[in-house]
Amino acid sequence: MEPVWLTDGEQAAWRRFISGANRLLERLDQDLKAVGLNHDDYAVLVHLSEAPDGQLRMADLADLSVESRSRLSHHIGRLEAKGFVRRESCPNDRRGFFAVLTDEGREMIEHAAPIHVAGVRRYFLDQLSADELQTVATAFARVDDGLGCPGAAGSCPG
Secondary structure: OOOOOOOOHHHHHHHHHHHHHHHHHHHHHHHHOOOOOOHHHHHHHHHHOHHHHHEEEEEEEEHHHHHHHHHHHHHHHHHHOOOOOEEEOOOEEEEEEEEEHHEEEEEEEEHHEEEHHHHHHHHHHOOOOHHHHHHHHHHHHHHHHHOOOOOOOOEEEE
16 A cells, blocks of 8 residues: 655644654753653653552553553652652452552652643743644644543553
């Protein structure tokens, strides 16, 4: 089957998306490095901080974090070494584990959140009008839905 090549306009939009998204995440990472985190660490800690009792099954956390289960396991290991999370076995599933936010992890997310939010505002939100933000939200809801990931960000099964 012959590929349907991108038009010049499609190519320009795609390349600007990739460049902008990569630069945005890189800049947010730079800000978070000042407190010893990266963007992926921050995302895991946020998901845990928003979960009931600060804990999620590892499989659910992998889905929310858009990480493979294997990659998340290594990631959680690094966060455990920093004292931000711990693993606990699931009482009703001997094979399953919870990732649990520690007090140190909660302190870290409370310290890092204002830094992250300021970066999101400065590098992303302040660059766009309200209409443009709505367009971005609508467009990426459609992309998520098209990938089989309806609903809130991160709800797609891995």
